[in-house]
Amino acid sequence: MRSVKHEAETNERNPVRGMQTSDRSAGTGAGGAGSGSEAGRATDGEAGGTAGGGRGRGRARRVSMADVAALAGVSSQTVSRVSNGDPAVIDSTRQKVLDAMKELGYRPNSAARALKRGEFRAIGVITMGLSSTGNVRTLEAIAGSAARAGYAVTLIPLDAPTQDNVRGAFTRLDELAVDAVVLIMEVHLLDTTALTLPPHVKVVVVDSDATGRFPVVDTDQRQGARTAVQHLLDLGHETVWHVSGPEESFAADRRSDAWQAVLREEGRRVPPAQRGDWTPESGYRAGLRLAEQADCTAVFVANDQMALGVLRAFHERGLRVPQDVSVVGFDDIPEAASFIPPLTTMRQDFARVGELCVDAALRELRGETVTGVRLVPTTLVERASTAAPRPGAAVTRQRPGGRR
Amino acid sequence: MRSVKHEAETNERNPVRGMQTSDRSAGTGAGGAGSGSEAGRATDGEAGGTAGGGRGRGRARRVSMADVAALAGVSSQTVSRVSNGDPAVIDSTRQKVLDAMKELGYRPNSAARALKRGEFRAIGVITMGLSSTGNVRTLEAIAGSAARAGYAVTLIPLDAPTQDNVRGAFTRLDELAVDAVVLIMEVHLLDTTALTLPPHVKVVVVDSDATGRFPVVDTDQRQGARTAVQHLLDLGHETVWHVSGPEESFAADRRSDAWQAVLREEGRRVPPAQRGDWTPESGYRAGLRLAEQADCTAVFVANDQMALGVLRAFHERGLRVPQDVSVVGFDDIPEAASFIPPLTTMRQDFARVGELCVDAALRELRGETVTGVRLVPTTLVERASTAAPRPGAAVTRQRPGGRR
DNA sequence: CACACCGATGATTACGTAAACATCCTTCGT
DNA sequence: ACGAAGGATGTTTACGTAATCATCGGTGTG
Numbered sequence: 001m002r003s004v005k006h007e008a009e010t011n012e013r014n015p016v017r018g019m020q021t022s023d024r025s026a027g028t029g030a031g032g033a034g035s036g037s038e039a040g041r042a043t044d045g046e047a048g049g050t051a052g053g054g055r056g057r058g059r060a061r062r063v064s065m066a067d068v069a070a071l072a073g074v075s076s077q078t079v080s081r082v083s084n085g086d087p088a089v090i091d092s093t094r095q096k097v098l099d100a101m102k103e104l105g106y107r108p109n110s111a112a113r114a115l116k117r118g119e120f121r122a123i124g125v126i127t128m129g130l131s132s133t134g135n136v137r138t139l140e141a142i143a144g145s146a147a148r149a150g151y152a153v154t155l156i157p158l159d160a161p162t163q164d165n166v167r168g169a170f171t172r173l174d175e176l177a178v179d180a181v182v183l184i185m186e187v188h189l190l191d192t193t194a195l196t197l198p199p200h201v202k203v204v205v206v207d208s209d210a211t212g213r214f215p216v217v218d219t220d221q222r223q224g225a226r227t228a229v230q231h232l233l234d235l236g237h238e239t240v241w242h243v244s245g246p247e248e249s250f251a252a253d254r255r256s257d258a259w260q261a262v263l264r265e266e267g268r269r270v271p272p273a274q275r276g277d278w279t280p281e282s283g284y285r286a287g288l289r290l291a292e293q294a295d296c297t298a299v300f301v302a303n304d305q306m307a308l309g310v311l312r313a314f315h316e317r318g319l320r321v322p323q324d325v326s327v328v329g330f331d332d333i334p335e336a337a338s339f340i341p342p343l344t345t346m347r348q349d350f351a352r353v354g355e356l357c358v359d360a361a362l363r364e365l366r367g368e369t370v371t372g373v374r375l376v377p378t379t380l381v382e383r384a385s386t387a388a389p390r391p392g393a394a395v396t397r398q399r400p401g402g403r404r
Numbered sequence: 405m406r407s408v409k410h411e412a413e414t415n416e417r418n419p420v421r422g423m424q425t426s427d428r429s430a431g432t433g434a435g436g437a438g439s440g441s442e443a444g445r446a447t448d449g450e451a452g453g454t455a456g457g458g459r460g461r462g463r464a465r466r467v468s469m470a471d472v473a474a475l476a477g478v479s480s481q482t483v484s485r486v487s488n489g490d491p492a493v494i495d496s497t498r499q500k501v502l503d504a505m506k507e508l509g510y511r512p513n514s515a516a517r518a519l520k521r522g523e524f525r526a527i528g529v530i531t532m533g534l535s536s537t538g539n540v541r542t543l544e545a546i547a548g549s550a551a552r553a554g555y556a557v558t559l560i561p562l563d564a565p566t567q568d569n570v571r572g573a574f575t576r577l578d579e580l581a582v583d584a585v586v587l588i589m590e591v592h593l594l595d596t597t598a599l600t601l602p603p604h605v606k607v608v609v610v611d612s613d614a615t616g617r618f619p620v621v622d623t624d625q626r627q628g629a630r631t632a633v634q635h636l637l638d639l640g641h642e643t644v645w646h647v648s649g650p651e652e653s654f655a656a657d658r659r660s661d662a663w664q665a666v667l668r669e670e671g672r673r674v675p676p677a678q679r680g681d682w683t684p685e686s687g688y689r690a691g692l693r694l695a696e697q698a699d700c701t702a703v704f705v706a707n708d709q710m711a712l713g714v715l716r717a718f719h720e721r722g723l724r725v726p727q728d729v730s731v732v733g734f735d736d737i738p739e740a741a742s743f744i745p746p747l748t749t750m751r752q753d754f755a756r757v758g759e760l761c762v763d764a765a766l767r768e769l770r771g772e773t774v775t776g777v778r779l780v781p782t783t784l785v786e787r788a789s790t791a792a793p794r795p796g797a798a799v800t801r802q803r804p805g806g807r808r
Numbered sequence: 809c810a811c812a813c814c815g816a817t818g819a820t821t822a823c824g825t826a827a828a829c830a831t832c833c834t835t836c837g838t
Numbered sequence: 839a840c841g842a843a844g845g846a847t848g849t850t851t852a853c854g855t856a857a858t859c860a861t862c863g864g865t866g867t868g
Contacts, residue, residue: 062604064824075848080826090846107578111518112824114581115853120515122558122581130544131738140534143561152580154526155557157547176556177514177526177581200466280742309742334535338684338713340744468854479818484856494816516854519823 063104072100083108114177122152123361124178126169128185129157132278133305133333134350135184138206141354142182149362154178158185173201180361182206183214202364204357207251215370217356221251224346224378225258228300228328231344231380235326236388237298239268243286243310245302246277255302255330276302280309287313290325297325297389304329304336304345311339311385322387332381342383352376467508476504487512518581526556527765528582530573532589533561536682537709537737538754539588542610545758546586553766558582562589577605584765586610587618606768608761611655619774621760625655628750628782629662632704632732635748635784639730640792641702643672647690647714649706650681659706659734680706684713691717694729701729701793708733708740708749715743715789726791736785746787756780 065083069076074097081089082097089097100106114120123146127135143153154176158165166185173181180202203214232240242259245252256273263270274289276282283306290296291313301307307329311321319325321341329336329345336343353376360370469487473480478501485493486501493501504510518524527550531539547557558580562569570589577585584606607618636644646663649656660677667674678693680686687710694700695717705711711733715725723729725745733740733749740747757780764774 062824065826066824076824077826077849078847080824081847084826088846093846109519109824110579110581111515111524112853113826114515115513115519115823115855116825116827118853120581130540130547136534136540139559140561143534143559144563147561153559155543155547155559157544157551159548174511175514177518177524280739284742305739305742308739312742312744312746315744335684335709335712335739338688338709338716340716340719342716466854469856470854480854481819481856482817484854485817488856492816497816513854516823517856519825519853520855520857522823 062109063106064109065106067104068097068100068106071104072096119179119365120152120177121150122154122178123358124154124156124173124176124181126156126158126181126183126185129159133331134207134348137348137350138184138354138357141351142357143354144351145355145358149358151179151358151362156181179365180204182357182361202361204360204364204370206353206357207249215360215364216373217353217360218373218375219251219348219350219353220375220377221254222258222261223375224330224348225255225300225302226262227378227380228330228346229259229262231382232298232300232326232328232386233262233266233268235298235386237326238295238389239263239271240298240300241271241290241293241296242273243276243283243290243299243301243306244273245306246275249278252278252302259300271296276306276309278303278305280305280312282306283309284313286310288317290314291317291319298386299325299327301327301329304331304333304339304343307343307345307385308335308339311341311343315340321385323390326386326389328386330378336381337383339385341385344383344386345381346378347381348378349376466513467510468513469510471508472501472504472510475508476500523583523769524556524581525554526558526582527762528558528560528577528580528585530560530562530585530587530589533563537735538611538752541752541754542588542758542761545755546761547758548755549759549762553762555583555762555766560585583769584608586761586765606765608764608768608774610757610761611653619764619768620777621757621764622777622779623655623752623754623757624779624781625658626662626665627779628734628752629659629704630666631782631784632734632750633663633666635786636702636704636730636732636790637666637670637672639702639790641730642699642793643667643675644702644704645675645694645697645700646677647680647687647694647703647705647710648677649710651679653682656682656706663704675700680710680713682707682709684709684716686710687713688717690714692721694718695721695723702790703729703731705731705733708735708737708743708747711747711749711789712739712743715745715747719744725789727794730790730793732790734782740785741787743789745789748787748790749785750782751785752782753780 065076065079184206205214244256274286287310332347469480469483473483588610609618648660678690691714736751
């Protein structure tokens with residue numbers, strides 16, 4: 001009793017007519033039925049595949065190569081050849097086939113293709129949540145590059161980055177319709193996990209430890225952090241404070257390490273790092289602590305979101321940025337340019353990262369062995385949150401709030 | 405001179421043995437190539453992951469039901485039954501099969517399954533870019549819900565929201581391995597497009613016009629906007645100004661309409677809306693314009709990103725929020741709580757939207773006819789960007805910058 | 809005790825595509 | 839002009855799974 005239904009088909013001409021051969025009655029139809037309750041097996045006896053006229057009613061069988069072949073008067077193999085652009089097909093034949101395809105609205109069945117070819121033309125992306133800008137932008141870039149290479153992208157989200165989840169994802173991996181997987185995971189779990197990897201699924205890793213097991217693509221965290229810190233030093237700051245990302249993150253580690261390394265190399269004092277967790281709130285808390293430090297004139301914050309929180313904390317404490325304190329972030333999220341003040345930050349080239357991931361995955365699929373780490377450089381984007389320290393600035397600010 | 409060919413059929417045991425045949429050379433490789441382009445460099449052409457020990461060497465044929473059947477001493481059909489949890493299999497048999505599966509590391513081949521069953525257990529998500537928080541959060545929720553229902557999610561990104569692109573996406577849809585599609589698209593293009601929809605692909609639409617063609621799930625834009633505006637009015641503001649989203653967006657339209665409607669109903673003056681494009685920069689520009697309006701004491705901004713820009717503009721012009729002007733945003737992005745000042749905004753329940761999308765899609769796949777629009781309510785999150793107007797505030801601020 | 813019946817399992821086959829092999833018809837070289 | 843070479847197309851078959859029907863013991867009932 002369902003009412004209308006789509007209508008609109010390309011037809012006219014009642015195409016399917018052509019091939020009386022195929023007699024496989026609508027039998028299967030039942031499958032789709034189900035309507036109403038799940039039970040009711042008997043389904044409407046209907047018997048009526050017949051129905052005559054019936055245009056592409058709800059679940060008419062899909063148009064297959066055989067259908068096209070019948071209409072075009074060629075073998076299905078020829079249809080296949082046309083479908084795959086085999087140059088061996090003569091033009092007149094090709095045209096007949098193309099016409100038939102068009103008339104019937106033929107679309108290759110990707111399941112059959114995948115079965116036959118042994119590949120899905122799909123790349124899976126495993127990520128723990130789409131909350132961080134970086135992950136999302138990388139995902140987006142991967143999707144773009146993959147599409148350009150004729151690959152689809154399947155999203156495999158992980159709720160929590162527990163070992164079990166990761167392992168589970170890997171276990172399910174080979175029943176998933178993907179040829180390769182990109183792991184975007186800023187977590188130490190990867191190596192510990194007993195990796196029972198399906199041998200035919202290729203893996204590329206983003207932002208993790210370069211264990212050498214898999215090809216790794218990543219932003220050049222060290223270079224980025226070094227540039228940021230150096231920038232502040234170059235402006236004349238005595239030293240640079242740091243708000244870091246969470247412990248579990250490799251990226252955070254590296255940025256932190258690099259920050260420390262630069263200070264040491266330059267013979268500067270290394271103030272204690274303030275640990276955050278990437279969120280603006282954690283940045284705010286860190287900022288509050290920093291505001292207490294009379295000699296803090298420059299801060300390198302491990303990501304822009306935390307930098308936002310830092311900015312707010314300073315603002316609330318009456319510290320002016322950049323006059324009293326300079327702040328550099330990391331990522332260059334779209335909002336960064338509109339912070340108060342506009343944030344100087346290290347721009348990550350996520351698009352490039354995504355591109356390289358797909359490239360590496362595709363190479364592996366082609367049988368090449370991709371090794372090593374490919375690092376993508378970052379760029380310093382100077383905006384209004386950094387400046388030279390005022391002479392004696394560190395001294396005048398004995399206590400937050402000014403005169404006490 | 406290819407020797408035997410499969411062998412290993414139902415015959416006695418020695419299952420795995422049977423298949424060293426697999427000889428399909430790596431040949432195909434060329435196919436996917438195309439990409440190459442500038443990348444060219446041959447990388448180290450290393451052949452073998454060969455190495456030692458390894459069980460499943462590089463590319464041995466995958467374990468199939470037949471292999472399991474052979475080892476377990478049953479027919480492949482029984483393996484299929486076990487694989488699908490058919491209760492008709494007696495326990496002892498089931499156990500044998502399970503053991504065999506485990507020993508061989510059997511994994512069902514999803515391509516074959518899809519071909520046989522006529523469904524992919526996958527949902528596609530078409531979106532124009534992952535730049536907006538809303539889209540991403542919705543996508544994330546969809547992925548989660550889908551996963552819970554045993555469905556995979558395939559991402560189909562659209563570069564630009566041109567008609568051609570949209571149409572193209574639809575055209576490619578049925579060769580894509582998905583059963584249903586969720587369209588996240590805030591664009592008027594949908595209806596105009598000549599929708600040649602593959603009849604077997606179900607569609608659910610988010611944030612678009614409820615043309616009635618497809619089930620629609622969306623945030624209750626009107627309710628959200630009304631609440632926001634009413635909140636400002638309740639605080640005692642004479643009227644409320646508005647920074648809207650881009651023309652092409654339905655969501656923007658609805659928020660704008662609702663804003664206007666409330667003002668009219670309450671008999672307030674309706675100031676001209678400032679058109680933005682969702683970006684912080686456009687918000688900044690709108691904010692600059694608003695700062696010129698002496699009588700502007702309250703602003704409803706159509707999303708949080710633009711609100712960020714508005715806040716910055718006001719800050720730069722010396723207007724204090726909320727003392728001089730109140731601002732309400734829309735979305736409640738994670739950063740909003742750390743704006744200066746923390747932003748009062750309408751929280752969207754993206755998780756719920758995603759959930760409903762999947763639900764609708766699944767229902768349709770089950771054969772139900774899902775109609776109408778499902779709206780998800782928003783909540784007002786009061787933070788520090790709104791307050792009652794100071795008496796006479798509108799007057800004292802004749803011109804930005806103060807006295808004069 | 810015969811027979812219909814049911815429950816467990818096996819055999820066959822279709823799903824749509826594409827590789828491998830077979831065939832047929834040109835066209836060219838000697 | 840005749841056989842070889844090769845180009846265009848047809849035929850067969852396998853990919854891995856699962857619906858469908860067939861088979862084979864065992865049970866209960868009149």
